[in-house]
Amino acid sequence: MKLSALFHKTPKATIKDGQQTARITVGEKGYEPATIELTANTPIKLVFNRTNDSMCLARVQGEHPAFDVELPLNQDVVVTLDGLTPGTYQYHCGMNMFYGQLVVK
Numbered sequence: 001m002k003l004s005a006l007f008h009k010t011p012k013a014t015i016k017d018g019q020q021t022a023r024i025t026v027g028e029k030g031y032e033p034a035t036i037e038l039t040a041n042t043p044i045k046l047v048f049n050r051t052n053d054s055m056c057l058a059r060v061q062g063e064h065p066a067f068d069v070e071l072p073l074n075q076d077v078v079v080t081l082d083g084l085t086p087g088t089y090q091y092h093c094g095m096n097m098f099y100g101q102l103v104v105k
Helices: 003-007
Strands: 014-016 019-027 030-032 035-038 044-050 059-063 066-070 076-081 087-093 099-104
Touching: 019 035, 030 099, 066 076
Parallel strands: 019 044, 035 099
Antiparallel strands: 014 019, 019 030, 044 076, 059 066, 059 087, 087 099
């Protein structure tokens, strides 16, 4: 085991009633947490909350799975996705400057 693994663990989504949920704050540093671990083939609810007024972060987009949503300041915005197969899926801001990823196991 790498020493860094002891200090940095990827947050996992919580699972309740057959759906997994992850909360993502969209702030000064981009997406926090930047990486979230999900369970394969389980429906997903991503809850984004933008706390930074930068217009760069006013949208979040994913290519696979495809989504493109506006993130109003200081409001929860829910993105629901069907269960994903194992792999890594990226999403980004509207200007492609900040990135996050979903790691599905």
